[in-house]
Amino acid sequence: MATPNNLVYERPEAFTDMPTHYCPGCTHGVAHRLVAEVLEEMDLIHKTIGVAPVGCSVFAYNYFDTDFVEAPHGRAPAMATGVKRVLPDRVVFTYQGDGDLASIGMGEIVHAAARGENITVIFINNANFGMTGGQMAPTTLPGMKTTSSASGRDVETQGYPIKVSEMISTLDGVGYCVRRSLHDPKNIRLAKKAIRTAFETQVRGLGFSMVELLSTCPTNWGMTPVDSLKFVDEHMIPAYPLGDYKISDAIKQIKI
Amino acid sequence: MAAKGWIEVSDTYCKGCELCISACPQEVMELDMSHLTPKGYHPAHTFKDGCTGCAICAVVCPDAAITVYREITKRPATVAV
Amino acid sequence: MPKELWKGNEAIAEAAVRAGLEAYFGYPITPQTEILEYLSRRMPELGRAFVQAESELGAINMVYGAACTGVRVMSTSSSPGVSLMMEGLSYIAGTEIPAVLVNVMRGGPGLGNIAPAQSDYNQAVRGGGHGDYPRIVLAPASIQEAIDLMGLSFDLAEKYRMIAMMILDGSVGQMMEPAEMPEMMEVKRKDFDWATNGAMNRERRLLTSIYLNPLDEEKTNLRMLKRWKEVQTNEVRYKEYFLDDAKYVVIGFGTAGRVALSAVREARAQGIKVGLLRPITVSPFPYEALEQLIPQAEAFLVTEMNMGQMLDDVLLTVRGRVPVEFYGRPGGVVPFHNEILDEIQRLVSGPLAVQTDPRESWLTRMTA
Structure with a gap:
């Protein structure tokens, strides 16, 4: 019989009852779940305001049982700045994809980080614009085929991928900036720990925190969900190395 | 003796993506081809004994569709996922 | 209070402070920069939020975020900067939350010049941003009137959950005149039943301008129009x-x-x-x-x-x-x-x- 005592894992309370609109196997759902688990573990559900982006995760606000606002494309870090500056004792996070954060919203993210805004950014890098149907993103790998780089991204005419964590970590306002992946259980656990540390950073007022998560897009990549995880392992990680790009000394002291 | 566990997969959330199936260390999961969810997916289920309640299926599940239980042997197990 | 000699832009800034402005986000642009400069000193000394944003896009979206929490918030800019803010204004309008914007207008189009103009009337009055939305636009002709309308802008924006914009040409912003400031208003955060300020002891709230179902968007448009009819009946000045x-x-x-x-x-x-x-x-x-x-x-x-x-x-x-x-x-x-x-x-x-x-x-x- 199932009793609370033999329960090992259940759907986090920080989630609403609504099933996500994500495609089967899309790791957006994993990232959502990790954020929900962390908010629940840190007892932050009732003091958190989320900022949803434009892109596949535009409906993120439907899934978290916290207050939420919905930003214009790319502007989530500016909107989060507005919320956090007037409610410094609340927890404010943005959840943004690579089109939102690294393309149209590059100005907002860089300056929020440079100002050391005490917010947490969950950045999903799946190397394409998912919601509009798989166009080239700033993070699309060289040679990678998308609907707007049909013969593969040609770096001569379409430029090179932007390594967001590497770039953001150069800014002095940043307390915590790491890249993790969602392609296997071990990395998912490491990703969760990073998300936890990022929110701990904010709660302790230690500056801007961002976790970049390598994620899949099975539908637009034209792969099964399982093959998509392999693609992350074999192609995404070599281009976007996992690691701790910046952890301030104060944050290194945090014990989780 | 290996721990004995079991899972419940929610028809509301499961989309039959198979990530849990490929991640299951005991290889006891498959899609239930005799059953469709209201959304029209074949949901994942355990098709034979051997589940240890390790919760790796729940760790990789993008839809938080899996609840995991483990038989209590000595003390209540609370495994952080 | 006695009359004092005020520069238009600084008078606007101080009037906003006295009307309970809790957060200001802006970007330098002539001929309104003195508002930003004044508030960069004034807001921190009162313990209120001030951010010089990376752009007008950043500034208006900071306004959007702070407005979602229900505080009195504004930005100020001049014509080219206001064009950049039109995206944010449309979202603020679509979310039906109060926000105040001041446009100290200059000659245009394009980079134009920094001389006084009234060339953004259509942009302000007809909409400017995308989509169907009404907005309140006030046009002061003197520094005293700008001071008086500043407080009114916040009241109207809150009353009708709408953008209240003040448009003045650069000469009102730049000139000096004797004017009387109102008393400092005590900042009292109103507990609006829509504000996203952390779901303490209540159901969670969501503020968004997205209505994927066209029938819901239509209902929203009509709700805004109905509210606009009230504005037309009560607020013509x-x-x-x-x-x-x-x-x-x-x-x-x-x-x-x-x-x-x-x-x-x-x-x-x-x-x-x-x-x-x-x-x-x-x-x-x-x-x-x-x-x-x-x-x-x-x-x-x-x-x-x-x-x-x-x-x-x-x-x-x-x-x-x-x-x-x-x-x-x-x-x-x-x-x-x-x-x-x-x-x-x-x-x-x-x-x-x-x-x-x-x-x-x-x-x-x-x-x-």
Whole structure:
């Protein structure tokens, strides 16, 4: 019989009852779940305001049982700045994809980080614009085929991928900036720990925190969900190395 | 003796993506081809004994569709996922 | 409080502070930068939020975020910067939350210049951002009026969950005049039942401008229009000068209206029965006040510091019943009162005909 005592894992309370609109196997759902688990573990559900982006995760606000606002494309870090500056004792996070954060919203993210805004950014890098149907993103790998780089991204005419964590970590306002992946259980656990540390950073007022998560897009990549995880392992990680790009000394002291 | 566990997969959330199936260390999961969810997916289920309640299926599940239980042997197990 | 000598931009900033401004986000642009500079000192000393944003896009979205929490928040900019803010304004309108924006207008289009203009009337009054949305637009003609309208902007924005914009030309922002400041208002955070400020002991809240189901968006549009009807009924503001027996009526807002008043006074001294209608709310426009003047008016003269933007609102009201003439100075040029006096005298000497587009004869006169 199932009793609370033999329960090992259940759907986090920080989630609403609504099933996500994500495609089967899309790791957006994993990232959502990790954020929900962390908010629940840190007892932050009732003091958190989320900022949803434009892109596949535009409906993120439907899934978290916290207050939420919905930003214009790319502007989530500016909107989060507005919320956090007037409610410094609340927890404010943005959840943004690579089109939102690294393309149209590059100005907002860089300056929020440079100002050391005490917010947490969950950045999903799946190397394409998912919601509009798989166009080239700033993070699309060289040679990678998308609907707007049909013969593969040609770096001569379409430029090179932007390594967001590497770039953001150069800014002095940043307390915590790491890249993790969602392609296997071990990395998912490491990703969760990073998300936890990022929110701990904010709660302790230690500056801007961002976790970049390598994620899949099975539908637009034209792969099964399982093959998509392999693609992350074999192609995404070599281009976007996992690691701790910046952890301030104060944050290194945090014990989780 | 290996721990004995079991899972419940929610028809509301499961989309039959198979990530849990490929991640299951005991290889006891498959899609239930005799059953469709209201959304029209074949949901994942355990098709034979051997589940240890390790919760790796729940760790990789993008839809938080899996609840995991483990038989209590000595003390209540609370495994952080 | 006693009158003090205030610079327009600084007076606007202090008036906003005294009206309970809790957060300001802006970006430098002439001729409004003194507002940003003033608040960069004033807000921190009061423990209130001030951020010089990376761009007007950043600034308006910070306003959007802070507005979602229910505090009094504003940004200020000038024409090109306000263009950049139009995205955010549309989202704020679509989310039905209060926010205040001041546009100290300059000559345009494009980079234009930094001289006083009224060239953003259409952008402010007709919308500017994408989608169907109403907005309140106030147009002060003096520093005292700008101070008074600043507090009103916040009240109206909150009352109607709507954008309240104040448009003034650069001369009102840059000049100095004696003016009286209101008392400092105590900041009291209102517990709005829509504010996303952390779901403490209540159901969670969501603020968004997305309505994926067209029927829901339509319902939202209609709800906004209904609220707008209330604004139109309750909030029209204007000033009338010498209109009781006026046969000729000059219409102008902001500085153009103020210069016109000097011309009207001089014309009165010459015995001409002329008056002035100066809209203070250009949105909602005082259509009814204008309608009331039609039976007595032999002609209207619309005067603006643009190519004839408010002119369309006048033409919509008058609908060919009386001749409407136009005199504008676009591009950052401020008209002298004698130019408008000449126009008044031209009206009196007649004959005037009803024209489909009064801009055509004006353009001919301007380029002769």
